[in-house]
Amino acid sequence: MDDPEERFTLLYDRYYRNVLGYVLLRVDQGVAEDVCSETFLVAWRRLDELPEQVLPWLLGVARNKLAKQRDVRYRREDLVERIAKLTSEQEHVAWDVAEHVVDREQAISALRALPEKDVEAMILATWYGLTPGQAATVMGCSARAFNVRLHRARKRLDSRLRQEMGAARRPMRQTRGHFAEES
Amino acid sequence: MTDRMFARLRPDELDELAEASYRRRRREDLARTFSSTRNPAPAPRRPLFLLATGAVAAVAAGAVVVSTGVLSGAPAGDTPPVAASSTPGSTTGGTGASPATRIDARSFLLAAAATALREPAATGDYWYVRQRTTHPTSHLPEEFWTEARKLQLQEQAEVDRTGAEDDELVAINEKYNKKLENLRKSIQPDGPPYRAYIVESEERWRPKRLGGTHRVKSSDHEVVFPSPQDEAKWKEEGSPKLAEDKPKSVDDNLPRPLSIPNMDITMQNVGDLPTSKKALAGRLRAQFAKLPDPHKEFDLYLWQTTVDLMTAPTTPGTRAAIFRILADQPGITSHGEVEDATGRAGVGLAVESDDGYEFQLVVDEDTAELLEYSVAEKGEDTVRVTFEEFGWTDKLGRRPQR
Numbered sequence: 001m002d003d004p005e006e007r008f009t010l011l012y013d014r015y016y017r018n019v020l021g022y023v024l025l026r027v028d029q030g031v032a033e034d035v036c037s038e039t040f041l042v043a044w045r046r047l048d049e050l051p052e053q054v055l056p057w058l059l060g061v062a063r064n065k066l067a068k069q070r071d072v073r074y075r076r077e078d079l080v081e082r083i084a085k086l087t088s089e090q091e092h093v094a095w096d097v098a099e100h101v102v103d104r105e106q107a108i109s110a111l112r113a114l115p116e117k118d119v120e121a122m123i124l125a126t127w128y129g130l131t132p133g134q135a136a137t138v139m140g141c142s143a144r145a146f147n148v149r150l151h152r153a154r155k156r157l158d159s160r161l162r163q164e165m166g167a168a169r170r171p172m173r174q175t176r177g178h179f180a181e182e183s
Numbered sequence: 184m185t186d187r188m189f190a191r192l193r194p195d196e197l198d199e200l201a202e203a204s205y206r207r208r209r210r211e212d213l214a215r216t217f218s219s220t221r222n223p224a225p226a227p228r229r230p231l232f233l234l235a236t237g238a239v240a241a242v243a244a245g246a247v248v249v250s251t252g253v254l255s256g257a258p259a260g261d262t263p264p265v266a267a268s269s270t271p272g273s274t275t276g277g278t279g280a281s282p283a284t285r286i287d288a289r290s291f292l293l294a295a296a297a298t299a300l301r302e303p304a305a306t307g308d309y310w311y312v313r314q315r316t317t318h319p320t321s322h323l324p325e326e327f328w329t330e331a332r333k334l335q336l337q338e339q340a341e342v343d344r345t346g347a348e349d350d351e352l353v354a355i356n357e358k359y360n361k362k363l364e365n366l367r368k369s370i371q372p373d374g375p376p377y378r379a380y381i382v383e384s385e386e387r388w389r390p391k392r393l394g395g396t397h398r399v400k401s402s403d404h405e406v407v408f409p410s411p412q413d414e415a416k417w418k419e420e421g422s423p424k425l426a427e428d429k430p431k432s433v434d435d436n437l438p439r440p441l442s443i444p445n446m447d448i449t450m451q452n453v454g455d456l457p458t459s460k461k462a463l464a465g466r467l468r469a470q471f472a473k474l475p476d477p478h479k480e481f482d483l484y485l486w487q488t489t490v491d492l493m494t495a496p497t498t499p500g501t502r503a504a505i506f507r508i509l510a511d512q513p514g515i516t517s518h519g520e521v522e523d524a525t526g527r528a529g530v531g532l533a534v535e536s537d538d539g540y541e542f543q544l545v546v547d548e549d550t551a552e553l554l555e556y557s558v559a560e561k562g563e564d565t566v567r568v569t570f571e572e573f574g575w576t577d578k579l580g581r582r583p584q585r
Contacts, residue, residue: 029203086200109335112338161185
């Protein structure tokens with residue numbers, strides 16, 4: 001395992017898709033691939049100094065690459081619009097087991113009302129499962145600031161969803177167990 | 184709970200695109216990288232993760248204070264165990280059981296704990312789960328979405344103009360929610376014209392190894408109408424498409440948590456969870472205290488965690504401990520013997536949330552396995568998930584050998 005090329009290949013095979021998925025939330029695929037290649041090039045140059053938790057570090061490098069690009073090709077798109085674009089129109093049922101039933105469209109509409117950094121905080125916490133410390137590394141802020149952001153994002157999203165749900169709630173007149181009868 | 188909804192918003196297409204890029208770029212990227220020079224002089228290492236501990240403390244400090252004595256780890260006496268019994272008039276399932284033969288929740292859960300302990304511990308490379316989900320669906324006409332998008336853009340512009348102050352944002356949200364609601368009412372004044380449900384199957388392979396391939400395969404998207412009238416009305420509306428019908432299989436290697444409210448539980452450590460009631464209860468109580476959800480309720484957290492852990496590769500000891508913790512919850516009631524969506528018999532256990540939703544579990548009396556869970560509002564299902572099979576397998580894409 002001391003061979004640097006082998007170590008790097010393992011790193012690449014394990015995390016390339018994760019990093020690319022994250023960059024894809026900002027730019028189109030061709031540009032995303034370039035940003036991703038550059039990110040891994042940085043990892044290669046610093047192979048001996050990589051932190052133990054390498055995914056947050058890689059995401060942080062990719063995020064900086066995106067932020068520093070002056071090239072018009074690299075212009076970042078709105079995060080929520082990218083999510084909406086990547087989501088197929090018909091795939092409209094996202095539900096929350098312990099809450100209410102929510103359309104994907106409704107949920108995305110609720111996201112639109114959040115500041116972009118709040119959405120990013122939710123993405124790092126729930127899609128990537130990063131701890132506050134790790135996510136703060138990616139976003140280049142303090143863990144405290146990240147927590148405040150995440151807390152606020154959840155609060156807003158929750159209240160927004162509750163309101164949307166109130167508007168969408170439909171009367172259902174079936175008795176318990178009708179699913180069993182249908183099957 | 185918002186986190187769980189958000190987790191499901193992750194577009195599947197991300198994985199498909201990432202996989203395509205990975206295949207296309209790997210060879211070239213590696214070749215180019217290895218031909219460039221590495222920086223041999225190690226720079227001082229930045230202490231990247233020292234912040235983590237303080238961060239957790241900050242979350243805990245900001246969280247709502249949780250009353251103690253809810254969980255079983257608390258001294259007995261505060262929570263009379265007798266409360267975990269059946270509620271009158273809730274003998275659903277059509278057995279018509281008399282009160283004398285009705286199964287009470289606490290006795291059943293304690294028996295289930297003993298049963299769980301008897302089941303053999305197993306292992307493998309992938310944890311397989313096959314489930315069948317039924318949930319309501321609806322369709323709003325294009326004219327709604329056209330208007331809604333306009334409203335959303337207006338709202339976004341207003342948010343951008345005003346900045347990000349909490350109070351202002353909330354006020355803007357409320358204003359536009361009202362507008363959306365009115366729009367919906369103007370288009371469907373009596374609510375949706377018909378009811379429809381989607382029934383779909385999902386198979387999932389979770390890798391035991393960190394970085395292994397995770398696969399979700401969904402199929403059999405079927406639209407079901409509760410009555411012929413609903414179907415007729417749907418046809419009258421032009422038979423709008425209600426479900427994505429093509430089967431889908433997505434692979435990725437994200438390090439995903441097994442349980443959204445318990446982010447620290449993973450495929451690698453789920454087998455090491457405590458096997459005593461006291462230790463597990465202590466761990467769950469601490470985790471609940473850390474949850475930032477302003478509307479959190481302990482019963483619901485426990486219900487959710489039970490679903491996640493009972494469908495994950497927990498050890499027989501941990502499963503038994505979960506049942507013992509549930510047995511001490513005064514809020515859990517029994518529905519007696521019920522049938523799941525596939526007709527299997529089990530015992531229905533329920534807990535109710537503050538806003539009137541009922542969360543049910545159906546547990547197999549012979550094996551103590553979780554057969555099904557469902558969420559109902561005023562006795563009417565909003566979602567029902569039936570676990571048809573779970574277990575270890577050694578190969579991705581293959582079902583467990585029983």
